[in-house]
Amino acid sequence: MFSLVLWSKLIRFRRFVFNRDLMPSDMPICQETICHSVLGKLGVLNTQFWTSYCFDPYVNCGFNCVYCHTAAQKYDGSKEFLAPIYARTNAPKVLKRELSKFKRKGTLRLSLNTDPYQPAEKKFKITRQLLEVLKDNEWPFAIGTKSDLVLRDLDLIVQASQKAWSCIGITITTLDEKLAKLLEPDAPSPKRRLEAVRRLSNEGITVGVWLIPLMPYVNDTDQNMANVIKAATENGAKFVLTGMLDMRGSYRFKRFLAEHYKQIAPRYEFLYKGKPTAPSCGNMEESYLYDRYSKFISLCQKYKVPNYIPHFYSRKQALLFYIHNFSHFEGTPIFELTQPLNFLFPSKEILQAVQIRYGKRKLGKSALKVLGAFPK
Ligand code: SF4
Structure with missing residues (x-):
């Protein structure tokens, strides 16, 4: 075991030394690396797409968003993605091997x-190769992206979708091009992302818009939410979802606030209750949270687009997903499999979510009582 780890580290080091200049000079340095597994262990139930396996073809990201908590966590937010991007070039081979064996x-x-x-995908095409393997094995998949590069693989996505369930989420935090440039400096413009939504939708793909993250006092206004939701529906989005800004390791975001929104920075301390290390909105000021989510839901109802809020992250809390998507995401194998489990263990947060979604009156007092009777 020890020698295996040592061997993989040696290979990484060799690639680090010899493959430093794989990308054009205006892009972050990209190095090839290897992965040992794509599917990994079954059991990560991700509530955004209701997926059971997750894999990143690349380590780190070239879009450089100021709110990116992946970078913040990894580098304490103190570096501007100067850390190299690693392309897991052997992933398609590994996936093929894994799918040839039994996997649930x-x-x-x-x-x-x-x-x-x-950007690195333009050169390495790892995502495209993975899609090819998934298509050949009729395996369900989901993709979340900020890039219209997804259209390059439209043909493949269409073919794969005909064989297995698939879903694509395009992140759009604002339609304001100036604000988008500040928030997501190296990502394609919101206009291009909307165009991607439209073209994917026209091809019959289940595509939705992620209004994520909602950043208090930056893009959480009624107007901004309405603009994004309206544009999403006009361009054929089949759902819209949202979630609050994750303030873990928020060095870069705090610096962004200090530079561009000086006056609201202190309000964050109150909203996040001075605990910026807690995940997402887990410790957020409740009245703010409910107010914004309720507004989001009412706007989605106004524009007649299905919605859900994946702001609860445990398996137990995933019932929220069912509540909001019951009729839209049926057919995912894991969906049917775990459904009874979640109904058996609803948590306090789920009950709150039910109330936000349906309102006490609509759901009925007796239904709430029954849900409340289950163990927390
Ligand atoms: S797209 Fe932005 S938020 Fe997402 S991983 Fe890349 S830099 Fe981070």
């Missing part, structure tokens, strides 16, 4: 911490 079928999400269609 479950949706593979090709994006967990980084963007699978970031």
Whole structure:
């Protein structure tokens, strides 16, 4: 075991030394690396797409968003993605091997911490190769991205979708091009992302818009939410979802606030209750949270687009996903498999979510009582 680890480290080091200049000079240095598994262990139930396997074709990301908590966590937010991007070039081979053996079928999400269609994908085409393997094996998949590079693989996505369940989420935090440039300096413009939504939708792909993250006092206004939701529906999005800004390791975001939103920076301390290390909105000021989520839901209802809020992260809390997507995401194998489990263990947060979603009156007092009777 020890020698295996040592061997993989040696290979990494060799690639580090010899492959430093794989990208054009205006892009972050990209190095090839290897992965040992794509599917890994079954059991990561991700509530954004309801996926059971997650894999990042790239380590780190070239889009350089100021709110990126992946970078913040890894580098304490103090570096501007100067850390190299690693391309897991052997991933398609590994996936092929894994799928040839027995694996319990479950949706593979090709994006967990980084963007699978970031600039490096133009050169390495790892995401495309993975899609080819998934298509050949009729395996369900989901993709989350900020890039219209996803259109390069439209043909493949269409073919794969005809064989297995698939879903694509395009992140759009604002339609304001100036603000987008500040928040996501190296990502394609919101206009290009909307165009991607439109073209994917026209091809019959299940595509939605992620209004994520909602950043208090930056893009959380009624107007901004309405603009994004309206544009999403006009361009054929099948769902819209949102979630709050994750303030873990928020060095870069705090610096962004200090530079561009000086007056609101102190309000963050109150909203996040002075605990910027807690995940996402887990410790956020509740009245703010409910107010914004309720507004989001009412706007989605106004524009007649399905919505959900994946702001609860444990397996137990994943019932939220069902509540919001019951009719839209059926057919995912893992969906049916785990459904009874979640109904058996609803948590306090789920009950709150039910109330936000349906309102006490609509759900009915007796239904709430029954849900409340389950163990927390
Ligand atoms: S696209 Fe996602 S992973 Fe990449 S920098 Fe932006 S937030 Fe981070």
